[in-house]
Amino acid sequence: MTEFIRGAHKGDYTQLSNKTLRDISLSWKARGLLVYLLSHSEGYHIRADNLHQFSSDGPFTTASAIKELKQAGYICFYKHQNAQTKAWEAGHWVISEEAELPKSLTSGKPNLGKPGGRESLSQENHGVYKKDQEERISNKKEDLKEKRIILRKTIDSFDPEDLPSHLGNNQPVNEAWLRFVQSRREKKQRITQVAYKMLIKKMLAHSPEEVVTALDISSERGYAGVFYHDDGKQSIKGTMPISSSQPSTPLDLDGRRLRDWLVETLADPCSSSIPPLLAQMRQYHKNIPTDPNHPDQHRATSQLGWESFFNRWMEYLQHKQMTGFTLQSFQQLKIGGARWNEFIQGCEKYTSYSFRTGRYLG
Numbered sequence: 556m557t558e559f560i561r562g563a564h565k566g567d568y569t570q571l572s573n574k575t576l577r578d579i580s581l582s583w584k585a586r587g588l589l590v591y592l593l594s595h596s597e598g599y600h601i602r603a604d605n606l607h608q609f610s611s612d613g614p615f616t617t618a619s620a621i622k623e624l625k626q627a628g629y630i631c632f633y634k635h636q637n638a639q640t641k642a643w644e645a646g647h648w649v650i651s652e653e654a655e656l657p658k659s660l661t662s663g664k665p666n667l668g669k670p671g672g673r674e675s676l677s678q679e680n681h682g683v684y685k686k687d688q689e690e691r692i693s694n695k696k697e698d699l700k701e702k703r704i705i706l707r708k709t710i711d712s713f714d715p716e717d718l719p720s721h722l723g724n725n726q727p728v729n730e731a732w733l734r735f736v737q738s739r740r741e742k743k744q745r746i747t748q749v750a751y752k753m754l755i756k757k758m759l760a761h762s763p764e765e766v767v768t769a770l771d772i773s774s775e776r777g778y779a780g781v782f783y784h785d786d787g788k789q790s791i792k793g794t795m796p797i798s799s800s801q802p803s804t805p806l807d808l809d810g811r812r813l814r815d816w817l818v819e820t821l822a823d824p825c826s827s828s829i830p831p832l833l834a835q836m837r838q839y840h841k842n843i844p845t846d847p848n849h850p851d852q853h854r855a856t857s858q859l860g861w862e863s864f865f866n867r868w869m870e871y872l873q874h875k876q877m878t879g880f881t882l883q884s885f886q887q888l889k890i891g892g893a894r895w896n897e898f899i900q901g902c903e904k905y906t907s908y909s910f911r912t913g914r915y916l917g
Contacts, residue, residue, distance in 0.1 A: 569594040575652055578627075580695050584616060585623040592630070592650045601648045627692070628654040654692055715739075715746040719755060725763050731770035735781070738774040744873060750819050754781055777866065779873065780815035782808050809833060809865055816869065817885070820876060825885045835890045840864050844913030855908035864902070871898045 571593060576586065591609070592601065607617040624630045634646040649656060715736050723729050739746055746754070758766045761783055769781045806814060806826065810833055814824045843855050859867070875894065876882065887894055899910055907916045 572652055575629075575654075578654065579699065580627060580654075580692055581629075582620070582623060584612065584620045585627070588617065588620040589624055589629055589650075593652060601650075628656045631656045654689075715751050722755070722758060722766075727767050728758075728763050728770075731767040731774075734774045735770045738777065739779065742777055742779075742870075742873075743877070744779050747819070753815070753818065757781060757783065778812055779819075779869070780812050782811045782815075806830065807833075812869065816872065820882050821885070823885075828885050832888060832890075836865070836868070837861065839890060843908075843910050846908070846913050846915050848914070855902075855906040855910060855913070858906045858908075859902060867902065867905075868898060871901065 569590070571590065575589070578586070581589070588606070588610075603618070603621055604614075606621070607614040610617065612620075621630070625632075628651070630648060630650050632646055632648055635644045636642070637644055716733060717723070718729060718732055722732075736746065758781070761769070765783055766781075769783050772778070773781050806829060810829045813829055813833070814826055817823060817825050817829075840856060840861055856864075872882070872888075872894070882888070886892075889895065903910055903916065908914070909916055
């Protein structure tokens with residue numbers, strides 16, 4: 556349910572068609588610019604080269620929005636040529652609430668007004684162009700609708716509860732898997748097809764007893780991944796263990812959990828970078844000071860031990876990912892970075908302690 560707070564307008568407001576405001580063929584920036592232009596009355600002088608001064612967008616973004624509106628048939632620029640001297644005179648913009656302006660005058664760069672030999676618009680041509688524009692928009696909407704249907708069918712056909720027969724036929728494994736899937740759903744962490752394939756691959760490399768144990772631990776602790784003691788180095792199908800000559804830094808349970816999340820997020824395990832990061836995180840957590848005014852009292856870590864601290868970190872990263880602030884590189888996880896500072900602020904609010912001074916914030 557969404558609550559809307561609307562104002563009681565008595566003047567200085569604009570009425571627009573919902574059809575225009577919800578035109579999915581337009582980007583948000585183009586729709587915003589169109590609303591701004593339509594909010595003015597007749598006689599308002601529009602200059603394409605300075606429209607960006609009335610927004611936080613730059614000139615290139617504004618020019619892109621103008622071009623998009625022109626191509627969609629919402630705006631166009633009429634140029635006037637003196638019949639006697641053939642000299643080009645000042646033209647004027649036409650802004651339409653409906654996408655009905657001719658296609659021939661809605662293409663090209665937004666800085667119009669220079670001689671270009673465009674033909675004058677006749678009533679007959681207007682009808683042809685209008686029909687062509689309507690057909691183009693209609694076809695584009697149909698294509699988008701068809702793509703959405705195909706995408707929805709693909710998503711709906713995938714059910715993470717279904718295990719391959721050689722795993723699903725084992726009742727304890729199947730039940731543990733269903734508990735894990737339900738745990739992910741409760742935390743709103745959807746299992747994608749890529750993640751599903753990775754999880755199944757790791758399950759196949761372990762005995763049923765190991766799989767059940769790992770799945771139950773992940774379900775109980777709210778982990779997004781599944782972790783094994785041997786980290787998949789020995790396969791139940793007889794795969795040779797990893798050679799000891801291959802240098803690798805062993806990852807503990809927290810490290811493997813972070814690694815699996817990074818694989819889903821960046822498609823890169825970043826295995827060599829994880830141990831130093833975890834070491835810095837543990838050191839930071841260990842060094843959170845006590846309240847100098849009450850040294851006999853426990854510090855913030857008594858409310859937020861390492862396991863809870865790390866769980867909140869993983870939940871924070873997942874929340875950022877789901878709200879559109881996607882991780883671009885491992886470097887963004889560094890201690891002291893923007894994400895880390897925001898995470899620490901959340902922990903301080905949760906514990907009511909300053910992690911920098913140790914003082915109780917009350």
